[in-house]
Amino acid sequence: MEGKPLSELANSLISVFDEEVPETRDRKISVNPVVSKVASIYEKVRNAMDYRDQEVILRAAIERILKRRTLFGGVAKTIAEPLVRELVWARYFPDESVSESMTARVEERIDLYIKLRHEILAKHSIISEKSLNEWIYHLMSSDVEHTLCPRKKKEYMSNFMFRVMRDNITIIDEGEQQKDIQVFIAVHKSYAKDDLAMLRFHLFNQFLGKLTAENLPKVIENFPEGYREINNQLNYPRKDKIFNYIKDKTVIFFVLEDFLNIGKGGIKQLINDDGEFRRIIYSICEARYAGIASKVRTAIFRSIIFLLLTKALFALSIEGTFESIFYGRVLWTAILINIVVPPLLMAALGFSIKTPDRENSKKIFNYIRAILLSGDPKLANQLSIKTKPDKMKPLLNTIFSFLWIITFFLVFGIIFYVLNRFSFNPLSMFVFVFFLAIVSFLAYRINQVAKIYSIEPRKNVMTSVTDFLFIPFVTVGRKLTDGISQINVFLFLLDFVIEAPFKGLFSFFEQWFLFLQNKREELE
Template sequence: MTDNTHQAENEIHEGEIIPPSEIKGNPLSLSPYTKALIKGWEEGVPKPSISSTKISVSQTVSFLAFLYEKMRNAIDFKEEHLIRRASIERIIKRRMLLNENGRDISELLIKELLWARYYENNTIGEEKIGQIQAIIDKYFFIRNEIGAGRSSREQERIASFIIEVMSCEIEENLSPNPRREAFINFAYQLIRPHLAPFDDDVLTRDIQVYIAVERTFSHSDDSLIRYELLKLMLPEITQISWKTADKILPKLYDVYQDIEKNLYHPLSDKIRNYVKKQIPPYLILLDVFNQNPQTIESILADEEKLKNKVDQSCRKRYEETKDRLRRTGIRSFIYIILTKVVFAFILEIPYDLYVVKSISYMPIVINVIFPPALMAAILLTVSVPGDENTRKIFNLIKSIVSINPEDPQLSKNAFVAGKKIKTKSPLFTAMFSALYLFTYLLSFGSIIYILTQLKFNPVSQGIFIFFVTLVTFFAFKVISITQEYLVVDKEGPLTPILDLFFLPVMRVGQWLSGEVLTKFNFLIFIFDFIIEMPLKAIVEVVDEWVHFVRLKKEEIV
């Protein structure tokens, strides 16, 4: 590092904002990929039509639907930016119960999104009704065609795939974001050379890197990744209608199978972990692009201007991370409380009444209080990155905007994801495997022993372990939010000891979250079918009544 660099680092202190006119630094050479990204950024996003008539809904009934969505989303542990797409999928599935092929549901779908305030009232033009219905008709036609003649189980999988990608295209149509795709492609192009192909299979390497970038940079779920891969493998999918879909049907099923195979590739987790470590500077660079769309080229070309912008963005993101951590923690807290209370009434209290013949209040109180208290205690220990992290991010960004990913030198030190780790001896492998198994016995044995001493019955113990494992896993996911911008990895002296106890608990929580809650979440069932269906029917009737009264009033005037 040069003296100039040291001097520049000392010029920016926490809380200080340097006026752009006063910042002058060394020029940076921008790569062709960075220049292409800048050009695409300056073109901006498509502006909505101003002349078209806008769809309007009653704000009176909208509040009720908005309140319901807030409650519903509190029990569905999804990233905030994925909630709207998931709601579109949920609405379509509910409408399918009475309208299997989704005929003429687009207007009601848009109105439901407006009721729930996923979009502001009077912002969606009436022309979108036809566009969205065309998307729905296209995908239901494809579902019926490629599912015909297959087993019922395969038809269900195809239908699920189709509805997921349909909801993604609908959201993209209502709120296009070409800049998102441009930046993801930019990050993908620069990270890709740092991973070696698997057995000389370059295509699979490329797909896996793209999936990893989507998951770590954009926090995309599998539904959105399926859609993005579908567009990459079949670019014409968004341009056709159901009338012209015949030309893609012969290859669509094979593409569907390729997508599913790549989503669950055996090396996907290893690649994602590698890519995740490369992502922090890209997130900050994206902020610099978003905050300075018209002057981004001059900022990137000047080292001191870029340094100032990176410093501002990092400090802002660190503060936002604290807020996001709090919001996510609150949502997790609500989810745990709601689920725990239901468990108490359905399992714990009836077991005490009819089997034990008496209610033991201590286990019930501990089961209600301890899991959220554990979540709060874990979150209180979390801290956000600092100045050292910001300096490293800046140096990485300088490299990112200057480097050419086509440089053959990059592949010489490429990470080999498929490389097998050689163990020192079979004896060590057996010993470590036995030790890992022992950690499970130690963790859960200790918990069961303590609960037994506190007079917990088997059902109360099962509920306690169920929620403690889930809370530990959810807390781990929430903590990962603070590591999103972390380049400097800090590990406390007690971390290995805590990992020894909590790793088995987190593993079980991960399994319960993925294999049990996602498939048997009775709270979601209650909200989606027992509450939502009649509630949305009432909202629809009231909204139509308000519209009818408004028309009659206009006739008088």
């Protein structure tokens, strides 16, 4: 590979990673270390109760703070500085890493979205107030995160991945613009790990432009059209097919990002040294594989906390009450099985996950070399789809649907039979199956965490059998998990009853410690 020129696209990407980021000399926000320690512990407990991907926790925390402070009558001027300070307390940002001047920018962004909400409610009826509030909090929290944490390299890598992937996908009966939007969404979901809020924010900027004081009237006027288009794109019928194809290739760009960060200042020389280039890519892959174990452990821990808290609430408040009324006593054996078994099953499924092999690293290296050297890199298996997929023959469709239903009822029937042998009452059976579905979904999510570093994972007979048996559980579990997250009583109590006075105490003690420090300095 000695002397081979890099593609123009690769050169542009490398220049971004080689760029030195100037450090600002503004005064930084500093918080008391004792307050920060307590706040960070609280935040870890709070996040464990709300099952989210690690990459969206910061944005979710910002949204939570915005909701709490606006609920109690806050405006941009009174929200911005405490919001930033809370984030530093909770160690989302290291102490003295955020400039004090940043609060003015955050205040400006919050104020714009509050004005946007007010004007849309006054001028448009396309969206209910409840839905608009959700949209505004999504847009505002995403914008505040981007303001505090720009992630320029992540954005450039996302754009690079988009440019590579778009040429490997064809939607036969759609135009290029439709394909580009769907590839854009899939890249941001798979590589940047954007949630619905962040996707709405990016699409809002694409369709309506970045919100500023100058274009606010135009955004207000065009909001109904943008709102409809964004919803249509997020519900595109073939979005999952495109996303899954891109997700299987995402590891290439994770490893490439690591390589560009490691080789900063001498990236081109490393690429031209084939042996050293290969060694570094392989070592990055091994480090990523080793990191899977840590990610899986974290995911399992958070899942178990989520299960124990929601399961204990169900078991003690509903199951226990039911048994006391209809049986005259609490059947502790069934309740304990219901509380203990799902977390144990969760741990067993999680720790059975395997890491990729060296052949996987070889594929990643070959792909990275191809996309850096070729101006128009073509991947091994390109995707070609139609908006409306070819319909299955009616007879086969009927047979498969019938088999699916039979299997579904057979599996559930066996479970209910076994539980009945253990003297479970009807409600206990329902609760057990309810959480078994949730465990299936959470285990599936953890399995996806491990598979993210496997490029083009192979399918086999066992995979097909497992899919056939467990996808119904996973589907039901996903809906139940989302529902529980929406009505989780613990989260409501924490966010609106406990957190507000708790954070008030943090602020009081921080000022008290500052007062004591000043008094100490007067004595010296």
